[in-house]
Amino acid sequence: MSDPSRPIDPDSPLARREFLTRVATLSALAAAGGGVAPRVLAQAAKPLVDPAGTVPNEVVLGAKMQGFAPHSARPLTWSTTAEYQDFDVTPNDRMFIRNNLLTPDLDAANHVLRVRGLVDRPLDIPLAELKKMPSFTTQGMVECAGSGRVGFQPPASGTRWQPTGGMGCPTWTGVSLADVLKRAGVKAGAIHVAFSGDDVGAVPTAPKVIRSIPMAKAMERHTMIAWAMNGGDLPKIHGHPLRMVVPGWVGSASTKWLSGIEVLDAPFKGTYMDDSYRIPNPPVPPGSKLPPGSPITEAWPVKSMITLPGQGDRYKAGGLLVVRGSAWAGDYDIERVDISLDNGATWQPANLTPRAHKYAWRRFRLEVPLTRAGELTILARATDEKGNTQPVTSTWNPLGYFWNSIHRVGIVVDKV
């Protein structure tokens, strides 16, 4: 909810529109475009209804890898585990889902991006016109701040992401946010840029999903307004027809269903800025509330995952084990990834692929002869270019963010 003490231009795209108007518009769009009528999600004690103009979960999940139930239905959250992420580029059907509200069914032909706030020229850019600006394609990490949350003890509040769920590294196509901001002309005193999504709330009182980022990251040329993912139009669940991609940063900055940009003289004040995505500094005792004034999460710290072998895989003694995975570090490059086969007593460096794009993960690989039968635990530990290394256990925080502990996979080696 916007802070009433902070006036916002009524013409601003971030001014919360009347919910009824919005739903009425969506209903009209649905009626005109053969959209989805209200329907029952599940035969629960109280059936969940999909309002007109939203995409039902079954439709979304039908396009995803089968075999993984969502972590939650309302809001929809979903991911696979690490062994199903053994790709250089994350395919659409493996990309994680983290909604705050319901999935909107938006009309690309009528989609307009509004730029307001501290700019010389407020802009209304139809999607077709935006696509005529100089565009580029880059591979970039998007990872939910809570990715890996189940690792925390005691359990932290929020989606039960597995240690390696809640992230992906597809390619994105779009324009630099910087180019759009330059076109609008950023005024002196502007320090933050806010993004507003068109996702639909279940109640009229639900505020819009809005996040702002500092000007330096907004002007970094990889910070992108994207309309394509892996070479095709954005899937509806991933922000169709337009989204932010703030690569390397917490996923909440990569606003889906983007329709509004506002240039501000202070960080945006709202529930998706102030009540979540914050970590106490210094840390607090487990079980505590989030203290006021805790800093907001931005770039992810260094992290890695083993994507081959999978947990519990069986191998034959005398064979060769290929250990493979991915490593990433927010705004930084990866310096090295080390593998341990003896619970951390000794480490050996894995081979790293070159950095394909500035914010792409790097793939690592190590071949290990399997000499003995028995159980074998494999640890992977990444270090970034600043010398930061993955911890054994990440620091507990009330909302369970930034789990980046050393990833561990156990396999069984059978006698020949």
Place this chain on the structure above:
Amino acid sequence: MFALAVAALAQEQLVPGPGADLTQAKCAVCHEIEHVVRARQSRAEWEDTMRRMVQRGAPLTPDDIRVITDYLATYYNREAPSAAAQAASAQAAAAQTQADPVTQLLNRNACLGCHAVEKQVVGPAFRDVAARYKADAAAPARLAKKLKDGGQGAWGQVPMPPNPGLSDGDARLMVEWVLTRQ
């Protein structure tokens, strides 16, 4: 697998206890109840969660917040001993069976998540519904059908969810009660 997961979700219910019905009704406005059932938090964290949900638009009065926080901090608290919770739960179940039939129906079907007698919450106030249809002899049958089938448009564009499991008799009983709330 997804279908099985949905079926499993549908069977989840909150532990009976003081405030369980209100908690079920209010949380179910936006979440599947499994979202609550699987959570275990300290009282401090539940207070924080409730504050965050209010900021995200949850239709809750200060009394609602107090009752729901107490309920969740009692029955879904990873730190609290479970014996006290079980005793309270048995008492509440006994009390629930003594509640009048309409109150039981309203609670069981989570009607009070979106409706109140005196004021609009998400859906219209029961008093306003009664006022609108007081001269309409065909209203009871029509509204009873709407309780089962759901609807949209009569009171705005926020849809009323269907309640396919509701019997005709129960639907009529609730409608008759609502229409006398003037």
